[in-house]
Amino acid sequence: MAFTIAIDGPAAAGKGTISKAVAAHYGFAHLDTGLLYRAVGARMLDGVEPTLAAQTLRAEDLEATNLRTHEVAQAASKVAAIPEVREALVDFQRAFARRQGGAVLDGRDIGTVICPEAEAKLFVTASAEVRAERRFKELQGKGSELSFEQVLAEVKERDARDAERASAPMKAAEDAVLIDTSELSIEAAIAAAIEEIEKRRHAD
Numbered sequence: 001m002a003f004t005i006a007i008d009g010p011a012a013a014g015k016g017t018i019s020k021a022v023a024a025h026y027g028f029a030h031l032d033t034g035l036l037y038r039a040v041g042a043r044m045l046d047g048v049e050p051t052l053a054a055q056t057l058r059a060e061d062l063e064a065t066n067l068r069t070h071e072v073a074q075a076a077s078k079v080a081a082i083p084e085v086r087e088a089l090v091d092f093q094r095a096f097a098r099r100q101g102g103a104v105l106d107g108r109d110i111g112t113v114i115c116p117e118a119e120a121k122l123f124v125t126a127s128a129e130v131r132a133e134r135r136f137k138e139l140q141g142k143g144s145e146l147s148f149e150q151v152l153a154e155v156k157e158r159d160a161r162d163a164e165r166a167s168a169p170m171k172a173a174e175d176a177v178l179i180d181t182s183e184l185s186i187e188a189a190i191a192a193a194i195e196e197i198e199k200r201r202h203a204d
Contacts, residue, residue: 003028003102004117005197006110009124010159010170011073012131012138014181014189018124019106021190022197026104031096033107033114034076036089038067041075050079054088070139070146077158080108083167090114108162111173120200122193123172126182128155 005022009015016032023030036054039061043053066072079085086109093114097103105114111121126134132152139146146154162170172178177196181189 006118007106015124023104028102037076051084054085081165108170109168121176123176
């Protein structure tokens with residue numbers, strides 16, 4: 001049977017970690033939809049026009065080794081604001097969401113635009129300062145020389161770009177459950193997510 005779990009939220013809130021854990025818990029397929037936009041962003045950095053990059057995206061593009069770099073993340077946020085890019089990727093995401101055996105999708109507009117009929121919806125968030133600290137430590141581990149203040153400014157800039165874009169702005173669906181991970185451990189956040197999903201699974 002098809003059971004769709006939509007998990008949205010801003011960068012570095014923990015939605016990717018929670019989504020992977022939830023998918024593993026239930027044995028569901030998982031799609032990090034941000035990877036689609038990172039792949040398009042990476043191709044844009046290589047000189048491909050963004051809409052064309054989205055329309056011709058291939059499965060192997062999602063396996064490129066540079067998709068987790070800082071530069072690609074920034075490019076992904078920019079191409080995600082282009083309506084034609086989003087439209088080109090909608091069908092792929094919706095087909096994945098309704099696959100038999102269940103699916104977990106995480107992104108910015110899963111519960112509002114891609115899967116408004118999802119059986120369970122979560123919006124995972126945290127304060128900008130907490131998210132910037134997480135991203136700062138991650139980047140330090142990769143040898144980045146960006147200061148905390150620069151990372152915080154970029155987090156806030158990306159939040160604004162994601163929330164204010166004309167096409168599918170980032171926001172919580174009206175029926176999404178909010179999980180604030182600012183003061184939660186990873187284990188506690190995952191447990192909270194599973195608890196809420198269980199309520200939806202047994203609602204009928």
